[in-house]
Amino acid sequence: MTMSDRPGRRPAGNGTTRTRRRRHLAALTLLVAAVSAMIPAQAALAGGNGPQPFVRARAEAAVKAAYAQAFTGGQDPAHSLAAVEDGPDLAATLAQATQNFPQATQTSQVTVSNITFDGPRNAGLRFHLSYQGGVDFGEVDGTALISGGRWKVSRATYCTVMSWAGATCPVKPGRQPRDPAAARSAIGQAYTQAFTGGQDPAHSLAVVEDGPDLADTLAQAIQNFPEATHTAAVTTSDIVFTDPRHAALRFRIAYQGGIDFGEQNGNALIVDGEWKVSRGTYCMVMGWAGATCPSP
Template structure:
């Protein structure tokens, strides 16, 4: 009988060999990870300047940001071209149109100067800018941001909407998941707004187009009593409709009436299986006529 014939000897040797191999694999894996980590740090070292400010690894990033700000905020050009330099720009066409309507000279003559660009990371940068124009207040130098989206540097949506706010134009929220038939839903929302805010109709018809309208009869009656000419002569137009989810939408609308008009934003909701003007929106308009909605 040899040593290899002893019970358990072969099994013990096998375990010893397997254990040694496992240790070597672990050591090799650790060495590979160490090398990969060191290689990954090399470009990062080159991306840090002496003052520890992040610098982009791709050349031309700063000039691309300056060009995007110039494209977005220089007046007198094609609006679609300007919005192409803004994150989510096409969705903000109605906002730019309203700004141009409110302050046409300012939008037409706008010029922008970028004094400084500081990169936060590869996809975001802080921008110091100043927009000058005729026919409006000068807001001075401001801090904005630029973002790298779809392989291009663009003015951030937040910065652009802040500037549009100077002209009294509110940006819609980012679009969410729409309903199955967006076109039909938009038509239903427009009809609901027309039904709720067109004067000269039976109160029951008006209230049927409002979320929880059955509880707002007294509010409508109070508004009509306070301002009968406005309530009787009102008409409404809706422009932007943005779905935030399949059951809610953001709406830009304008109510015209004898002697004036009101432009604002509101919401629409699915209620009782139909698109209706939200209770909050209707109560906001009613409050301008001195009518208070009861607690829901």
């Protein structure tokens, strides 16, 4: 007879087993409670068959409150931008819009309607901005999303509104290249090689996307404005990577004998393993000299 066969006796490990089971049950209970707490109330919006009415009402109210905070005029800029996705990054954009149209930005009011939810963290809607001293763009489409744990106006919608006031949002950074410093240096060198005047055309075009196809375009620009193309010098700034192979930046070309177009937006990309000036950017500059790029 073994110890487990004797009446009134239990295996020595049985008590330990029951204790472990209780601990496992308690741990499972805590885990379920924790997971439930992590699911936001907006998750009830995920079903395509319609959320609970009180959940939808709360979410709609939060979306409307975000739009009101972002677009009501006469507020502290930091307060307005706190209700916008990536708001702090757009302070200079709002300042430019305010400078361009002070009356419109001071008096603006917003109404929101037709809110629909695409999952628990995104919403589409219609909105209308009314203000004094500017064009009425009527009712337009907008979006909102959960960012930082609260509903906010999407960056895309906010930047569209800022464009009505002649203000441009900065490019949103994406995944960075392996060596951002080296990539920025290579982009600056590409712009310098492409736009510095008095060089061999083939050398300039070697750092331009589809450069060999644009030889006639450069020749036409040189013919139209020989002094400007001979004296051109470029500076670059604010290089932002939208992904490891593409970048946006600001650049300015100074020259003699032509109109100063000031600082402009440009693009660069990796072609055949090296950073080059984008075809679109190069053709824009050639357009200043009355030269047209051929179709790609």
